[in-house]
Amino acid sequence: MRPLTQLWPAALAARYRDKGYWRRETFTSFLRVRAAQVPDRLAVIGGDQRWSFAELEARAEAVARGLLALGLQPGDRVVVQLPNIVEFLSVVFGLFRARMVPVYALPAHRSVEIVHFARTAEARGYIIAARHDGFDYRALAQEVCREVSEVAHVVVVGDAGPFTALDALPDGDAATLPEDADPSEVAFLQISGGSTGLSKLIPRTHDDYIYSFRASAEICGLTTDSVYLAALPVAHNFPMSSPGVFGALYAGSRVVLAPSPSPEAAFPLIAREGVTITGLVPPLALLWLQAAPTTPHDLSSLEVLQVGGAKFLAESARRVRPVLGCTLQQVFGMAEGLVNYTRLDDPEETIVTTQGRPISPDDEVLILDDEGHPVPEGEAGNLLTRGPYTIRAYHNNGGANARAFTPDGFYRTGDVVKRLPDGSLVVQGRAGDHINRAGEKISAEEVEDHLLGHPNVFDAAVVSLPDAFLGERACAFIIAQGQKPKAAALKAWMRTRGLADFKVPDQIMFVDGFETTAVGKVSRKELRASLRRRFLAQA
Ligand code: J2J
Known part of the structure; x- marks a missing residue:
């Protein structure tokens, strides 16, 4: 299949390169650099597995060779539906190495969603775990294959049943591995939060996505001593890239994958692995605040708790520092691009009452009334944005594109926000349904x-x-x-x-x-x- 592209106008693309946002890196090239620099450093921990950067790269390459030998080809789209297990990373880096395009589904998705993603992406492969949370994904895969005959290959982490086990992929020849992708190519398709009708597919390029998580890692203060806990499902854009597992690996930090975001699962991991930063949605943050005072587990390594995905009320936000002894960071982001963070050194009042400021000086933010005119400073209006990591179009969806983007390429987020004099955004609500x-x-x-x-x-x-x-x-x-x-x-x-x-x-x-x-x-x-x-x- 032809590589997918996502087009920024040439002048803007040139600007983003000149400014050093887009550095011609790809997922494969950054992992290669880390694996060469610090081969033996621990990269990812999940279940009873602990992989170094070199091991992650070697496993990814084996997956790439195996998928090619199985019959998948560069350019093929492959739906990936895996929980927070280490194989998530060997699989997606393997797909990148084979120049295939992951389509990220959440473990909670079922046949209606997976069939829709497979059809819209014209997927030829589907990668699942045998079972997770009491659900058998092999039965789901059988249904998906019946409905979408183009899905020719199902690969299973664990007992494969009628399909191919990830562990038993054919050996494959290193000579079959393609050249690395062009960084302007679409690296993967992310799932939209579904504002109207069925979810849309969000094409993200190596250039734009790597910029977003590299800059996020900096804003979140990640270093080689940081330990990032992926508590939310990793396929979600927040734990994937804000700074998420990719931002952490980019920074040479360590990633710990939690099987569930509950205090029962996450607290022992924080204590055992010395987790320094993690991200939660507001209801989970409330559960953690409730459970922390009486837990026997030592949470003192935690330096930053990120909260995002929905509005975190100031009353709750104020409790984070006293109860957990760490800095709160509010994150207001979207899989289409724009991500805002409160900065770690912001005044406490900014941290608890705002949803942060954009990552990039080149994130253009408009706040408009319903007629499309800018609202006076400090008043609420519709948020529109474009920039070096915000998409210009959904995948294969002319109707949605006409509604969601202005002729000059701004994405209509559907969120209603106001901007404070320091540039911080406060989410007031949303226009969508x-x-x-x-x-x-x-x-x-x-x-x-x-x-x-x-x-x-x-x-x-x-x-x-x-x-x-x-x-x-x-x-x-x-x-x-x-x-x-x-x-x-x-x-x-x-x-x-x-x-x-x-x-x-x-x-x-x-x-x-x-x-x-x-x-x-x-x-x-x-x-x-x-x-x-x-x-x-x-x-
Ligand atoms: C209010 N609403 C918020 C917040 C997102 C980081 C963090 C979150 C997402 C995400 C993400 C909010 N307060 N702090 O992709 O990288 C609502 C807005 C937004 C929509 C996007 C990331 N943080 N929201 O939640 O694509 O309405 O991404 O437009 O799932 O969530 O949802 P989604």
């Missing part, structure tokens, strides 16, 4: 479409409601037809649809009708807003 459930973004439209598939659902509107723990929860307002189903039965039915579990509505409310106006139906957006208002007024 998704639900930010504990950092997982759920498209109202996608869930409504599924609900409408139920024979006793006449109409459905899915709305975000404030939730003390999750931040937001999803409530489905439903007009029934015929026999009114029980809420629990409807949720159970949703679970049979092959959807990620986090998309099943938390709450179901039956209503007799939806608002209409004299001229006809109100827009879905207005309808959702009015249902939310009505519910909150009654609550």
Whole structure:
């Protein structure tokens, strides 16, 4: 397959190179440099495995040769759905070495999502763990292969069943390895947070992504003594790149992979491995704050707790330093690009009340009213951005591109923010209609479409409601037809649809009708807003 590209106008690309943001590095070249400089230094720890930089590189190369010998080719897209295990890194660096393009799926995704990613990316391969969290991914892979016949190769970490085990890939000849990628090529496809309808695929190049995590590692103060704990699922953009596992490896730091972000799993790892920095979504940060005072585990190595993915309220943010004895860093980022950080040496008030400032002096940030005019300084408006690591288009999605990007290449983030005099952004809300459930973004439209598939659902509107723990929860307002189903039965039915579990509505409310106006139906957006208002007024 032809390499995918993501085009910045030539003048901007030249500027980003001149400024030294894009340094012609690739994933393969940076790992090679680390493996040559510090071959024996520990790079990654997970389960009972501890791999040095040299071992990680050697394993990645073996994966690359094996995948080529199996029949996959440079340019092929390969869906990667792995939990936080060391093989995640040998697999993705192996794919980069073979010049194949990973498409990152979360462990929570099920057949509906994986089939959609495989089709949209035209994937030829799918790499899974045999089992994780009680779920058998081999059964899922069989379903995906039935639906998408182009997926010709499934590779399994663990007992492969009818597929090929990662450990048993054919040997392959080093001579078959392709030349390294051009840094302007798309290195992988990331999954969008799904604002409308199905998730979109986000093409990120070596140039732009490496800049984002190299600069992030600097902002987060990573050194060769740092130990980064990946607590959230590594396929998510935050633990992958802000500074995440890649930023940590780039900086020559050590990566520890936690099987779960719960205090029970993460605290012993922090104590044992001397973890210095990790990142969480707000609900998990609250759990950690609750568990830390009575834990028998020594958390004193922790220097920085990053919190992002959804708004962290100032009341909670204020508790981080006294309870955990470390610096809080708020992170407001998006898989499409732009990432903002509070800086480690910011005044405490900035750290607890803002969502930080952009990574790059060349991140262009516009805050516009609904008519597209800049709002007065300090007032809330729609955030648009472009810059050296923000995409210019989604993969294969003309319709979404027309909506999400302005003609001069700004990405409409859908977030409503205000900017303080020091340049810090404060997230006020969002214009879009998704639900930010504990950092997982759920498209109202996608869930409504599924609900409408139920024979006793006449109409459905899915709305975000404030939730003390999750931040937001999803409530489905439903007009029934015929026999009114029980809420629990409807949720159970949703679970049979092959959807990620986090998309099943938390709450179901039956209503007799939806608002209409004299001229006809109100827009879905207005309808959702009015249902939310009505519910909150009654609550
Ligand atoms: C409020 N809303 C936030 C925050 C993200 C680092 C950190 C997070 C993500 C991420 C990421 C928020 N306060 N601190 O990719 O590299 C909401 C916004 C944003 C959307 C993006 C990273 N941090 N958000 O969460 O692609 O609405 O990326 O537009 O999953 O999450 O979601 P996502």
